[in-house]
Amino acid sequence: MTSQRPTVAIAHDYLTQRGGAERVVLAMAAAFPEAPIYTTLYEPRDTFPEFGDLTIKTSWLNRIRLFRRHHRLALPFLPLAASSTRIDADVVLVSSSGWAHGFRTPGRKVVYCYSPARWLYQSRRYLGDKPSFIESLGLWVLRPLLIRWDRRAARSAHAYVAISSIAQDRILIEYDRSSVVIPAPRPNTVARPPEPMPDVVDWLDGDAFELCISRLLPYKNVSTIVEAYASEPRRKLVIVGKGPQADELRAMATDNVRILESITDGQISWLYRQSRALVAISYEDFGLTPLEAASFGKPSLVLRWGGYIETMVDGVTAVFIPEPTVAGVREGLSRLDSQEWDESRITEHADRYAEEVFVDAIRELVKQQSD
The missing domain is CATH 3.40.50.2000 (Glycogen Phosphorylase B;)
Known part of the structure; x- marks a missing residue:
């Protein structure tokens, strides 16, 4: 040298x-x-x-x-x-x-x-x-x-x-x-000042919602999530992402699903703070978004595969589902509802990353x- x-x-x-x-x-x-x-x-x-x-x-x-x-x-x-x-x-x-x-x-x-x-x-x-x-x-x-x-x-x-x-x-x-x-x-969006999104606020009308942040590619399995929410009309889902499947997913989306793209980290910070949980069922070798959600104290619904097994703790930071299916997503959402989540334990886990x-x-x- x-x-x-x-x-x-x-x-x-x-x-x-x-x-x-x-x-x-x-x-x-x-x-x-x-x-x-x-x-x-x-x-x-x-x-x-x-x-x-x-x-x-x-x-x-x-x-x-x-x-x-x-x-x-x-x-x-x-x-x-x-x-x-x-x-x-x-x-x-x-x-x-x-x-x-x-x-x-x-x-x-x-x-x-x-x-x-x-x-x-x-x-x-x-x-x-x-x-x-x-x-x-x-x-x-x-x-x-x-x-x-x-x-x-x-x-x-x-x-x-x-x-x-x-x-x-x-x-x-x-x-x-x-x-x-x-x-x-893990992404440090928790440090960003939240930027409310008036259009989303109006659409939510006070209802709780889950969040999905993902590139819109086949292996991300976002279409399965959209299909699951079509059969869960009382729930709401906000998807943030771009990719080749964008038009297909917009055509599939029911009224309880909103798809956003090209938003700021401040807006993402606001979405995480307002959301109940993150949904991520892609085939990931690591998977950053559940850790990002955890930094806000939010649990995730994840696929029992790949990196999620290493970075998430079942029952502490996440609910795991065995397969990326509509039935699996619905069952996972039900488990998210029924469990008590300790925000401090979730954020403590995120701090390791x-x-x-x-x-x-x-x-x-x-x-x-x-x-």
Whole structure:
């Protein structure tokens, strides 16, 4: 190394949405405030505004506005964009679920992996049972080439870090790489001043409601939640999210379901404070939103799968259901109603995943790579 304190850079797949991975990148930036962030695509209005205060360096692909707004259309070009991006730093801290681990560097590359690319290794779950013809054809043509590229990129890393033990197992299976686990930090939206939403207040008319915050993708199982609420007309549900299933879900939604998108953290803070509970039944390797709900003292209804098993405690912070079915959601809601919830125990659990815990762990990881 050229200095006692290594030059650190951060890399991420693309900054075109507001999700858990983007929040993790912001926590990495909190750990290393001087580190530039490299990414293939950056669309400021579609991701968290905090990125506007950071140094963002994009690939040549970012010149194409269509791809910034619809990153899935850029899939055939993302391997080239990643491979042609060179990061000159002693240590590159990579946030990746499929692309940024392909960035090149003369330094040491440490990959924080949410999951080996779901669209490659779990394509049916990721795309759903009825993918479009274009999606099916594109994956059929490109998948063998992309898998070779993906595994070669994985071999270029000096160390792998998994977000959870289930991701750790998948990294070993797909990449034959060992890894350590560092859980992601819970979002700190509880610190945001709440911003009431008059339209939602009028629609609620004093009624209690549950909350679902999710990207609108097949494996998130939001359609199952919407269907369950169609058979629970006395309940109300607020969904916050964007994604390919948005139009389909709006067509399905009954009068007791409201779908919102592109809202502020202050508005999310208000929704959490007003809600009874969170509903999250997606196939997640970690699952940040139940921890976010817990920071507000709110319980969750979650799927007994993956990361939720590691981060939630049955009967303390959450109700578990065995399968993402309409009957399961209805039964879970009934259990949420019947149980007494201790807000202080819920928030105490969430504090174990505070950002400062993650920052300390990630700084120590980078220090080890620089020794």
